[in-house]
Amino acid sequence: MTALVSTLVLGGARSGKSVFGEKLVAGSGLTKIYLATATRSDDEMAERIAHHRNRRGFSGWTTVEEPLALVDALTREAGRGRAVLVDCLTLWLFNLMEAGRDPEVEAKRLTRYLGVATAPIVMVSNEVGLGLVPETPLGRAFRDAQGRLNQIVAATVPQVVFVAAGLPLWLKQEN
Template sequence: MTRHVLVLGGARSGKTAFSESLALRSGVRPAYLATAEALDGEMRDRVASHKAGRGDRFVTIEEPIALSDALLKASIDHDVILVDCLTLWITNLLLANEDVAQHVSELGATLVQLKAAKVILVSNEVGLGIVPDNAMARTFRDLAGSAHQRLAEICDDVYFVVAGLPMTLKGEAPGQAESRIHEA
């Protein structure tokens, strides 16, 4: 049975490293579906650093908007797909004047129908801080929170990563499924 995963955490919490480790343990043909767009020098450096850190362990697919379509296409050749990250995807949708709720609904439907590949979604938990002082930031925070709630309903496993330590919010603790396989 394919188990989809949602990994939440703050900036630089270790959520991506944790997710990469999950992906590498979960499949033999992993893909890294990146939603970031390198629109300035600092972001180009970040993207290059992330790619170099992954090396050749993942096939990288870049898609800033059409996430559901990209997942369906990637599932043809890959048994696990790591999506990093949903908050950048939501930002891209907002800046493109897209209907974020509709895209999240489509993503949820895609996850429900997608059985051929495990999907690991990575996202920043942005709702733990102070209330933002401007309307766009509040809209972003609210949309991200709603997306997280919707996707947490669908995903089998949900983790929250703090200081590099994953906490299980829903489903199996990391490594639990692998332990059962080795015990059998």
């Protein structure tokens, strides 16, 4: 087994990216931390959260819910002997924008943390720039912010993988 390193897992909706990220963390042999950024904003989102929980099971995973203070949660939870799955950066970005926080400031804070992290962190994020141009200014602003966030995180971590149809395509593999 090779040692797990911090990894960005990209993909579209229902591409298998979360499952792939879960497998990376589960296969590490380390204590598994699931850092969830979703909020139960409505019944449909509550169902999505339940689906994710049920799929990975309850044994062996510690779930931490943190929709905004991602770096603070990572500072608390990521330590030696642990691997953290952040699912997902896309919802975290949405939460930041909805709360009126500056996504670029928060992204820089995250990448500074990733540069000194002692535990492997696997981050799941949507690649939203492959579809149609959003119709609204807010939609375009979100798409652009997501693209910038993905780029800055990808430049920081040693591994980046794109998942489509459940299949991984490694974009970056450094040791």
